[in-house]
Amino acid sequence: MTIKSMSNGQTERVSGPPHVPKRKKYILIFATVIVLLMSGLYLLHEWHKYKQLASSEAIGLVKSLESLLHPQHVEELSGSEEDIELSEYSMAKIGLMRLVDTANPIRFAYLMAERNGRLVFLMDSESPESGDYSPPGQVYEEADEWVWKPFKTGQTVITPPISDRWGTWISALAPIEDPESGEIIAIFGIDYSASEWYAELWKQMIPGITVVVVVLLLYFSLQYILVQHYRLNSLNRELAFNEALYRSVFDQAPIGIAIVNDMEFTDRSDFGHSSMNPMFERILGCKSGDLSNVKWTEITHPDDLQEDLYKFDQFKKGEINGYTMEKRFIKPDGSVVWTFMIVSPLLGINDDHSVHL
Numbered sequence: 001m002t003i004k005s006m007s008n009g010q011t012e013r014v015s016g017p018p019h020v021p022k023r024k025k026y027i028l029i030f031a032t033v034i035v036l037l038m039s040g041l042y043l044l045h046e047w048h049k050y051k052q053l054a055s056s057e058a059i060g061l062v063k064s065l066e067s068l069l070h071p072q073h074v075e076e077l078s079g080s081e082e083d084i085e086l087s088e089y090s091m092a093k094i095g096l097m098r099l100v101d102t103a104n105p106i107r108f109a110y111l112m113a114e115r116n117g118r119l120v121f122l123m124d125s126e127s128p129e130s131g132d133y134s135p136p137g138q139v140y141e142e143a144d145e146w147v148w149k150p151f152k153t154g155q156t157v158i159t160p161p162i163s164d165r166w167g168t169w170i171s172a173l174a175p176i177e178d179p180e181s182g183e184i185i186a187i188f189g190i191d192y193s194a195s196e197w198y199a200e201l202w203k204q205m206i207p208g209i210t211v212v213v214v215v216l217l218l219y220f221s222l223q224y225i226l227v228q229h230y231r232l233n234s235l236n237r238e239l240a241f242n243e244a245l246y247r248s249v250f251d252q253a254p255i256g257i258a259i260v261n262d263m264e265f266t267d268r269s270d271f272g273h274s275s276m277n278p279m280f281e282r283i284l285g286c287k288s289g290d291l292s293n294v295k296w297t298e299i300t301h302p303d304d305l306q307e308d309l310y311k312f313d314q315f316k317k318g319e320i321n322g323y324t325m326e327k328r329f330i331k332p333d334g335s336v337v338w339t340f341m342i343v344s345p346l347l348g349i350n351d352d353h354s355v356h357l
Contacts, residue, residue, distance in 0.1 A: 024230060028223060035219050039212045046208040050201050055158040058192065062172035063156055065099065065109075066188040074176055074186050077122045079115050083136045089123060096125035099190075105200075107169070108132070108191040111176075112140060114151060119143040122186060132166055140164075150175040150187045161194040168194040256280030256339075259346060262354045263312075265291040283339065285331040301328035301336060315343060316354070 073088040083089045096109040110124035119140040126133040134140075140147070142164035149157050156174040163169075169191040176186045250257060251274075258276035259266050265288070266275040276288045284291070284299070291299075300308055304327040311323040322344035328336045346355045 028226070032219075032223070035216070039216060043205070043208060043212055046205055047201070050204040054197070054201060054204075058158055058170075058172040058190070059156050059174075061103075062174045062188065062190050065190070066156075066174040066176060068095075069111075069176060069188060071176055071179055071185060074111065074113075074122070075178070077111070077113070077136070077186075079113055079120045079122050079137045081136060083122070089136070093123050093125075096123065097127065100125040103190075105192055105196065106190045107193050108166070108189075110134070110189050110191075111186050112147075112189065113186040119147060147171070147173065147187075149173070151184050154184060170194050170197045250274075250277050253277055253279060256283045257357065260296060260356055262316075263295045263297055265294055265296065266355075283337060284329055285333065285335075285337070290332070299330050301330060304328055312343070315356070321345065 069092065073092065076086065076088055077083045092111070096111075099109050100106055108125055111122040112119050113122050114120075115137075120136075121134040121138045121140060122136055124134045128135075142162070144162065146157060146159040146162065149155065150173045154175050154177070156172070159169075159171045159173065161168050161170055170193075171189050171191050173187050173189045175184045176188055177183065178185050256277065256279045258280045274288060276291070281287055297305060297309070304325070307325060308327055311320070311325065314320045315323060322342065324340065324342045326338065327341050328338055331337055342357075344357050346357055
């Protein structure tokens, strides 16, 4: 309750949610960009590393297999249907078929040579009954600069994904040289399914991706903790200001203010430092400790009690939001003091108006 005259106007201080200082916000944004950039660079590095490793393994394998072929036997192949009758063709054909059967990632293995400015198959790893079989002399129409490169440079190459009538492939191509002249007489190639090739690369990337995900989770968790820390600091400063403002207004107000629980004056331990201000104590002529657990009905003048109880009952039932009246209080020395009393709810505590001003 408050005693003495008060204005009926009410104002409310509205403040926004605690925020992160602008400078620290920029630092967090910059740090986030750096972390994301470093994560992306790390994944890109891992991708290139595994891609290079897979390419090196494929080139090493095709070189090893090419070294098992006899250039003299390859030279005897003309790239025509008559080659099928040659024993050299049969032996090499069986070897290629076994290679594809035992080396799971390899889908096709073949020999190609240049005939009249075009690339033709000398043999492949497919049986004649297969729909993917290429007979000797069949022209490879889809040949591009990557397929021609071993003929032109004499280097073993790994191609980017190349699409042809059989699908999309990554090929390792090794040149076969004439040991006497050094001339490129054919190329030996093995094909990997492009989808399986990249699926294997992604499988190799799983540990790196896991590391990046864990690092990002830890980073964003730390960032969340820091943001909450900044907001709590801001909130603590605002609460300290509000507390100081409240204490200044409460303690220095020229009117008496008290927090009352139902019909009893409350002890200071229930609602912070103090439940009544110095002016309230001065008006009633006693300290807050003397009024602890004292009902206001006990110090209200009997002639004013019925009106006060009637209005207080309406206030507690929610029929009115507060009330005012001129009433007399009985001081400890038995004297009477006239006051103008205003009773209003203490906002934010409960809804039944038990605790009020």
